[in-house]
Amino acid sequence: MRTPTLPLDAPPRPAAGSRWGLPLLLVAHLSRPRPGGSGSRAVLILPLVAFAAATALTLTVLAGVIMFLGWEGHELDIYPTVAGLAGAILVIPLLSLGAAAARLSAHRRDDRLATLRLLGATSGTVSAMTVMESAMIAFGGALLGTLLYGVGLPLVGLLSFGGAPIGAAALMLSPLVIVGVVAGMTALAALSAVLSVRRVVISPLGVRMRRDAPPLRRWHFVVAGAVILLAVGALQVMQAGTSLLVMRVTFIGGFAAGIGVLNLLGPLVIAAIARSQVKRVKTPERLIALRQVLESPAATWRQVGGVAVTCFVAVVAGSGLGLISQVPNGDLDEPSRVLFSDMSTGIVLTIAMSFLMVACSVGVGQAAAVYDRADLYRSLHLLGMPDLMVSRARRRAVLAPLRWTVIVSVLVAGVLVFPLVGLAVVLAPLSVLTIALSLVGGVGFVWLGVWATEPIVRAVVGAAE
Amino acid sequence: MPWTGPMHTVVIDAINVTQSFGHTHALSGVSVRISRGEAVAMMGTSGSGKTTLLHCLAGITQPTSGTVRLAPPIGAAASLPVVTVSDLGDGERSRLRRERFGFVFQQGLLLPELTAVENAALPLMVAGISRTAAQQHAAHWLAALGLGGLEDRRIGQLSGGQAQRVAIARAQVNAPDVVFADEPTGALDSTTSDEVMTVLLDSTIDRGGALVVVTHDEAVAARCHRVLRLCDGRLVGGPHA
Ligand SMILES: Nc1ncnc2c1ncn2[C@@H]1O[C@H](COP(=O)(O)OP(=O)(O)O)[C@@H](O)[C@H]1O
Ligand SMILES: [Mg+2]
Numbered sequence: 001m002r003t004p005t006l007p008l009d010a011p012p013r014p015a016a017g018s019r020w021g022l023p024l025l026l027v028a029h030l031s032r033p034r035p036g037g038s039g040s041r042a043v044l045i046l047p048l049v050a051f052a053a054a055t056a057l058t059l060t061v062l063a064g065v066i067m068f069l070g071w072e073g074h075e076l077d078i079y080p081t082v083a084g085l086a087g088a089i090l091v092i093p094l095l096s097l098g099a100a101a102a103r104l105s106a107h108r109r110d111d112r113l114a115t116l117r118l119l120g121a122t123s124g125t126v127s128a129m130t131v132m133e134s135a136m137i138a139f140g141g142a143l144l145g146t147l148l149y150g151v152g153l154p155l156v157g158l159l160s161f162g163g164a165p166i167g168a169a170a171l172m173l174s175p176l177v178i179v180g181v182v183a184g185m186t187a188l189a190a191l192s193a194v195l196s197v198r199r200v201v202i203s204p205l206g207v208r209m210r211r212d213a214p215p216l217r218r219w220h221f222v223v224a225g226a227v228i229l230l231a232v233g234a235l236q237v238m239q240a241g242t243s244l245l246v247m248r249v250t251f252i253g254g255f256a257a258g259i260g261v262l263n264l265l266g267p268l269v270i271a272a273i274a275r276s277q278v279k280r281v282k283t284p285e286r287l288i289a290l291r292q293v294l295e296s297p298a299a300t301w302r303q304v305g306g307v308a309v310t311c312f313v314a315v316v317a318g319s320g321l322g323l324i325s326q327v328p329n330g331d332l333d334e335p336s337r338v339l340f341s342d343m344s345t346g347i348v349l350t351i352a353m354s355f356l357m358v359a360c361s362v363g364v365g366q367a368a369a370v371y372d373r374a375d376l377y378r379s380l381h382l383l384g385m386p387d388l389m390v391s392r393a394r395r396r397a398v399l400a401p402l403r404w405t406v407i408v409s410v411l412v413a414g415v416l417v418f419p420l421v422g423l424a425v426v427l428a429p430l431s432v433l434t435i436a437l438s439l440v441g442g443v444g445f446v447w448l449g450v451w452a453t454e455p456i457v458r459a460v461v462g463a464a465e
Numbered sequence: 466m467p468w469t470g471p472m473h474t475v476v477i478d479a480i481n482v483t484q485s486f487g488h489t490h491a492l493s494g495v496s497v498r499i500s501r502g503e504a505v506a507m508m509g510t511s512g513s514g515k516t517t518l519l520h521c522l523a524g525i526t527q528p529t530s531g532t533v534r535l536a537p538p539i540g541a542a543a544s545l546p547v548v549t550v551s552d553l554g555d556g557e558r559s560r561l562r563r564e565r566f567g568f569v570f571q572q573g574l575l576l577p578e579l580t581a582v583e584n585a586a587l588p589l590m591v592a593g594i595s596r597t598a599a600q601q602h603a604a605h606w607l608a609a610l611g612l613g614g615l616e617d618r619r620i621g622q623l624s625g626g627q628a629q630r631v632a633i634a635r636a637q638v639n640a641p642d643v644v645f646a647d648e649p650t651g652a653l654d655s656t657t658s659d660e661v662m663t664v665l666l667d668s669t670i671d672r673g674g675a676l677v678v679v680t681h682d683e684a685v686a687a688r689c690h691r692v693l694r695l696c697d698g699r700l701v702g703g704p705h706a
Binding site: 281282283284287288291292294295375376379381382383384385386389 | 523525559560561562563564566568570572574576577578579583587588590591595596
């Protein structure tokens with residue numbers, strides 16, 4: 001028999017005066033996956049994947065926009081303008097994907113942080129650690145995303161613009177831009193971590209949110225109303241005729257204001273639709289889905305709202321283009337025909353990209369949610385609730401609000417430019433059909449995003465047995 | 466085999482149940498018989514196999530060897546056979562749990578976004594009963610368990626004891642033959658724990674169901690008809706209980 005010897009010598013101490021030594025040490029320690037805890041590894045892998053996707057998509061979009069900005073010389077000089085607009089539209093879902101990734105990496109380490117506090121780490125140490133760890137994960141993910149962008153270049157290069165495939169070479173970004181995007185992602189993650197650390201109380205007994213999400217207030221409506229009035233006023237002024245500069249400023253300002261209003265109204269509309277249905281739904285999966293939406297309309301909107309502007313613009317621009325393309329072919333010169341075909345490709349591409357981004361943030365968000373609710377899903381399985389029902393509820397909680405967003409945006413656009421859309425439906429049904437199919441396909445992407453997280457549910461539930 | 470008798474009616478009969486996880490023998494030849502209207506406490510140190518036995522009895526896991534049998538529901542046609550739970554496939558065991566058993570876990574594990582009454586009505590809705598009827602019945606149960614007026618609260622707006630009562634209501638709504646509770650009061654203070662235990666015992670026994678409750682609390686065990694003590698995967702005091 002061997003008596004175990006206790007390690008009675010003094011424990012190792014951190015080097016004196018090293019302010020960052022301890023946090024770094026802790027980061028290294030916590031970043032090691034714990035045995036048996038698939039959830040703890042997901043804390044690192046999920047945000048990594050999210051940042052990689054966000055970076056790859058950002059670089060690809062940026063490459064496209066920069067390429068078109070260099071396409072001068074066309075008589076209308078329209079490529080740079082339209083590409084800039086498409087880029088601006090994509091900024092919204094891109095930002096929400098980046099934010100989802102950042103939020104994810106600052107979140108889900110609650111237990112470990114509380115443990116550290118119990119072990120005596122100061123709140124400052126723990127905060128510094130969170131920020132650093134988030135930034136490190138973002139940096140890793142951004143590098144991975146850069147690789148993805150590089151691998152995807154030949155594929156994206158197959159797209160045809162200006163009458164010929166653009167080729168991978170045209171989409172090559174300068175190293176400076178790439179470094180900028182990687183640095184930007186890292187900074188975004190660090191900033192988001194700083195904000196989220198400030199919003200939680202990290203006490204030894206656990207991490208609690210300092211307060212609930214702020215409720216929607218009356219002033220939101222007031223602001224929304226004021227902005228709409230301003231925009232209408234600005235339109236009147238513009239019609240009276242002003243300088244090009246004023247028009248541009250008004251246009252950009254109007255665009256930004258529109259986005260702002262949309263983000264104020266979006267959650268309200270989603271909540272209103274969900275509330276109007278929740279009393280009437282009959283099946284458990286629908287009930288759970290709607291209650292989930294109602295629990296946090298703002299979070300739901302953050303996930304799906306990114307497609308609203310895309311849908312709106314797609315309807316307006318798609319109808320316009322469809323009509324123009326009805327001009328008998330003989331009346332159009334070759335450059336114009338190429339231009340219109342490019343514009344159609346651009347619209348479909350923008351739709352595809354924005355839904356792809358939403359699909360990514362939905363996939364990441366759902367994966368995180370499944371780990372957060374692992375015990376709950378396990379218990380539902382034990383109760384004998386069919387796994388299929390759980391899957392349906394999860395899918396519906398994303399796809400129903402996504403559908404509402406698409407439908408409401410399309411309807412609003414349709415009403416605003418009714419004559420245009422009406423004519424297009426009659427005269428250019430094929431163009432309208434293309435847009436409609438792209439939207440349906442986009443919803444399909446998001447469906448895939450949720451579906452991709454099914455194995456996680458099965459893994460989590462399987463751990464019960 | 467006395468499936469029926471004057472005083473006791475056996476509802477679950479487990480014979481020589483063994484459960485191994487690799488080299489760990491979580492259960493070694495345990496035989497247990499549970500009767501209707503009976504409250505059985507399961508005690509033992511941590512790791513002694515309480516949860517594993519409960520999972521085998523409830524058809525959550527399939528034992529490595531041995532059989533678990535379940536009597537037909539009360540009032541069912543006499544011709545209905547005894548089901549050998551341990552032989553059933555995954556889907557059939559799920560269905561059995563949903564239709565014949567109720568569960569209460571340590572943390573309520575309720576759906577936080579649903580209201581109290583919606584949570585309690587869930588098993589009925591899953592069984593295909595209309596939402597209106599399901600919620601009406603669930604509301605009766607909530608009222609009976611002392612939660613009248615709190616039907617439309619969400620789970621986050623309830624205290625720990627109240628949430629656990631909602632979980633009990635959810636376990637009772639479809640009148641299961643057996644309610645399984647794994648340390649149902651483990652997360653509550655002693656006063657609340659007493660109240661919740663009373664509610665759990667009364668609501669199960671009064672309607673003729675059986676209760677199997679895992680507990681570390683001697684006071685809780687004392688209120689049950691019988692105590693099974695487990696040690697290293699065996700029943701203390703003989704293989705039969
Ligand atoms: N899924 C599993 N895989 C491996 N070992 C398990 C599993 N479940 C339980 N065990 C082991 O079986 C033994 C009994 O566990 P359990 O029934 O949970 O104990 P109790 O509930 O009495 O605390 C323990 O040694 C535990 O480690
Ligand atoms: Mg246990």
